[in-house]
Amino acid sequence: MKKITIVDVAKRAGVSKGTVSAVINAKNSVKPSTRDEILAVMKELNFRPKGIARKLKNGEVDNTIGLIIKDLNYPFYTSIASGVKEYANSKGYSVIITSSEDNHESEIRFSHIFSTKDIKGTIIAPVVEGTSEIEHLFKLKMVNYPFVLLEDVRGIQANVVAIDNLKAIKKAVKYLIDGGHTKIVHFAGPHKSSHTQERIQGFRHAFSESTLVFHKDMIVDIGSGYDESFTKTMEYFKDKKKEDYPTAIVCFNDQQALGVMIALKELKIKIPDEISVIGNDDIFYSQIYPVPLTTIRAPLQEIGRKAAEILINNIESSQIMPIERVVMNTEFIIRGSTKLLK
């Protein structure tokens, strides 16, 4: 079953390629009767003109950029996406999005698909698993394909717009320590995220700069999904005596924090009186929980805008531009889910 081309249609309809092309493009230079005839043949053969071939000749430009995020259902990424769209649209670019679902293979596949579809450049939230393979990024670099990363990737020099996770968490933990908390734990996110590692680091740093002593039990493996967080939190408290409870939990992100808070409610542990909870990301929905979440806000829209700006500058420059690395600062937002002890 070979591919039907415009030649097949032309032959069958007894006309030339040019005439068929005119019909496809709704030119009014075609006599109605032949037009109908050709349309009929197109239907009969189920002819689908190949878009990429159409574009090659007329050079028509559509200015589309790509965005590869990790999770379509997490507001963190969709907020960034909004920022990307905003800037891109203002410059006359369209944005298409895809989610790698935190899967490295998908990221590779998409980076290839995008670079091969006349999508002018791509913003990538990279899946970094240990020393994960970055060949695909090198390939992009080789062909001067413009891209911007949303996290640092070890081993490659590339444009990055990142969040200063370390500093952010450090500040939050410091706030707790200065406020008299001593039993603080960090509910860590998924292993492979570089965010997870950076946040753990930040947590440790805060301790090393205080009089308190860090212990590895303070890092609890919880993950980032809501259900997952709920379950793991229930487990965590299950056979713990009340006097061993932490007085504060620093969460990996807001979604996790939500799961944690629901679990604490189930366990009849009062927030913030018995335990303080700090989130991360400041997603919209954390406002609606009855105890407003103290959290760390990253300027997500701004990150998206900045990434888009760098990308489009690269796309539009005729020379190769110097690599940019932008680190965004976060804002610590104190709301009702934390309480200081002194």
Place this chain on the structure above:
Amino acid sequence: MKKITIVDVAKRAGVSKGTVSAVINAKNSVKPSTRDEILAVMKELNFRPKGIARKLKNGEVDNTIGLIIKDLNYPFYTSIASGVKEYANSKGYSVIITSSEDNHESEIRFSHIFSTKDIKGTIIAPVVEGTSEIEHLFKLKMVNYPFVLLEDVRGIQANVVAIDNLKAIKKAVKYLIDGGHTKIVHFAGPHKSSHTQERIQGFRHAFSESTLVFHKDMIVDIGSGYDESFTKTMEYFKDKKKEDYPTAIVCFNDQQALGVMIALKELKIKIPDEISVIGNDDIFYSQIYPVPLTTIRAPLQEIGRKAAEILINNIESSQIMPIERVVMNTEFIIRGSTKLLK
């Protein structure tokens, strides 16, 4: 500033196109020294090979489908997207997504971009504004481009996977009426959404099938955004006497319902004791509100899967397939935000 092509690189490097092509594709048939020379020229000229030209020849197939949704930040659409991805991936297809932001122009632009980028077919949540223009859909039909709509669009015969909104709302309202509620209002969504119209219809139908009498004041224009809903709800209750309060509010969707509930809390109106609230869509985050929301659940993932199934069947068929129209039923989920009066 004309476009740099492989010919420019070849000329500059003093080799043939073929050799440059070999370098681009990392073939090991090139002598390291010429390879380096060519790479240097590529950098110097900032040469970016045109993806679509690469594909034309080697016919490499990547099986990508598109999805055009209306709002990237509303879980309703991202849940559908998950379903689409799930089915598509199982069949070896990748999915790329874009959001029209409920803007008709964007929808047109994207449907064109997709059909022109070797994206095999597209699922569209159509923006329908009154008798909005549907030329772009006719164009797609003309070139036999496979697509599936997520709402009915008047004036065109096309594959549709839709929700039976009318029936859904009717059922919910009937539940309230049978339960003794008489002062029921509907907080309607954005005008241009066909969902809005269908839900209003469903509301009216429920009344016409009861002994109660419908009055147009029962339809309140609120919109669907969270902030918007909050504000409009506050306004709605502002100069209303307590005895004029409705006893039940049927909301357009969960996001609106969330805004409404927060407003009611602000107004110190108890849910469900003073007013019952019903949502729509059953988005994840409505679970975390302390009063669990009674809502209508649409099988969103299932909708996505089904749409993807129809689309891919069309893509893979060598003949034109008969048009399918699937209407999904909803499930009425009774939780804590409603209370019957008898």
Place this chain on the structure above:
DNA sequence: TTGGGTCATTAAATCGGTTCAATTAGAGAA
């Protein structure tokens, strides 16, 4: 010196459309 083999490079064909100058058909005018 010749022949065989390997490695590197080239030139031409190709992918599937679009474009446009040239041609043809047919109608109406002179």
Place this chain on the structure above:
DNA sequence: TTCTCTAATTGAACCGATTTAATGACCCAA
């Protein structure tokens, strides 16, 4: 009947890469 003009159609060139058979250069063995 011939000429003009317009409308419809054709065919060849083109877009920017990839592919592959053919060629060239070089080395080594016979």
